[in-house]
Amino acid sequence: MVIVGGGAAGLSLAHRLTAPTSPTVTLVEAPDGPLRPPERTWCYWADDTSDLDEAVSASWARLRVHGTDGRAVTVDPAPLTYRMLRSTDFERLVRSRLDACGVRVLRATADTVRDTADGAEVHCTSADGTTLSLRARQVFDSRPRRTLPPARTRLLQHFRGWYVHTGTDRFDPEVADLMDFRVPQPRHGLAFGYVLPLSPDRALVEYTEFSRTPLTTEAYEAALVRYCRDTLRLDGYTVDSAEQGVIPMTDAHFARRAGPAVHRIGTAGGATRPATGYTFAAVQRQSRAIASALLAGRMAAPPPHGRRALAMDAVLLRALDTGRINGPDFFTDLFRRVPPERLLRFLDGDTSLWEEWSIGLRTPVGPMLRTAVELPFLPRRSPSAPSAGESRR
Numbered sequence: 001m002v003i004v005g006g007g008a009a010g011l012s013l014a015h016r017l018t019a020p021t022s023p024t025v026t027l028v029e030a031p032d033g034p035l036r037p038p039e040r041t042w043c044y045w046a047d048d049t050s051d052l053d054e055a056v057s058a059s060w061a062r063l064r065v066h067g068t069d070g071r072a073v074t075v076d077p078a079p080l081t082y083r084m085l086r087s088t089d090f091e092r093l094v095r096s097r098l099d100a101c102g103v104r105v106l107r108a109t110a111d112t113v114r115d116t117a118d119g120a121e122v123h124c125t126s127a128d129g130t131t132l133s134l135r136a137r138q139v140f141d142s143r144p145r146r147t148l149p150p151a152r153t154r155l156l157q158h159f160r161g162w163y164v165h166t167g168t169d170r171f172d173p174e175v176a177d178l179m180d181f182r183v184p185q186p187r188h189g190l191a192f193g194y195v196l197p198l199s200p201d202r203a204l205v206e207y208t209e210f211s212r213t214p215l216t217t218e219a220y221e222a223a224l225v226r227y228c229r230d231t232l233r234l235d236g237y238t239v240d241s242a243e244q245g246v247i248p249m250t251d252a253h254f255a256r257r258a259g260p261a262v263h264r265i266g267t268a269g270g271a272t273r274p275a276t277g278y279t280f281a282a283v284q285r286q287s288r289a290i291a292s293a294l295l296a297g298r299m300a301a302p303p304p305h306g307r308r309a310l311a312m313d314a315v316l317l318r319a320l321d322t323g324r325i326n327g328p329d330f331f332t333d334l335f336r337r338v339p340p341e342r343l344l345r346f347l348d349g350d351t352s353l354w355e356e357w358s359i360g361l362r363t364p365v366g367p368m369l370r371t372a373v374e375l376p377f378l379p380r381r382s383p384s385a386p387s388a389g390e391s392r393r
Helices: 008-016 087-101 217-231 280-295 307-322 327-337 340-347 353-360 365-377
Strands: 002-004 026-029 041-046 056-060 062-066 072-075 081-086 104-116 119-126 131-136 139-141 154-166 175-180 190-199 202-211 237-250 257-259 262-264
Touching (some): 002 008, 002 119, 008 026, 008 087, 008 280, 026 131, 041 087, 041 280, 056 190, 062 327, 072 327, 081 087, 104 131, 104 257, 104 262, 119 139, 154 217, 175 327, 190 217, 190 327, 202 217, 217 237, 307 327, 340 353
Parallel strands (some): 026 104, 062 175
Antiparallel strands (some): 041 081, 056 081, 062 072, 104 119, 119 131, 154 237, 175 190, 190 202
16 A cells, blocks of 8 residues: 655554554655645644644643634633644654554655556655656555635635744733634635744744635735734744645535545545634544554545535635625634534534534524525536645644
């Protein structure tokens, strides 16, 4: 078996296939250079310990959302906690386990992946220019798609974040700010600040937008300066490092197979939750499901998100894109009116039909129903721009 890509999806699947009864695995990851992404931050919520806790750099038991009116709602979603890990810590942990289990890691660029009569073949180019071909019964490809599939609604979650160090204690390490809508709102879509405090004087501070097109780096920097100065009231700080990204938010159908023996995983395989951009937790579910299916002699692993979740996301994305609902008010009201543990499970696709119905009644029912009625009649259109890359969440 060959896994293409050494990001969250590729490493997670390789990690789940390290059991003694698992098939032989070769992981193909790009050599050092432009194809290797910079360090990223991934976040998710969980209610128990896991074999990845060693890589978690911070966690929060309380979450906060600020409305545009300045009022804050702070929630305790126990038993869930919000967890953060850096890609380098995750990669270090997983690679040490792959080494211990004898998983072959090939540093090369995967040029093409195609089906063959008895499986699939991956053509690669190593860092020194040597070409080689790998044959396997199954190939799992995590490379980003060149273009996104046709969709009725296509938004982007785009952001830039700073790891800041203040001269005095300015942050509460016990509370993570998921959405701070006290920033100026764009004409289309929505914008919010995002603060993950790592200590009283250190935090990841981000500016995020849900809209159709990304900003320039200069525009993100200006927005971050305003947010730190005008909203967070940080008098003095230094920026230790920065990260920037774009996450697709679309109701497109992501086919999980590119051929009989070629499977897409990660964002390319639909792991990104359309309405939130969160991906890491879904990648873990997807990886565990694929590993279980393979060990049982099957290849019919379930999709990373259920049909009801995707249908609700499609309605929300369309309502946001058309302006029928006010995005900041919508998300703020959800945190004010829905029990926090239930809301986070809902955002993770882990709620019952009854729970989803109760949450739906706490949203703008008229605009949401109008949007749900019109969706089946809207055409799916192909994008004109390249697809976004790997999610940070």
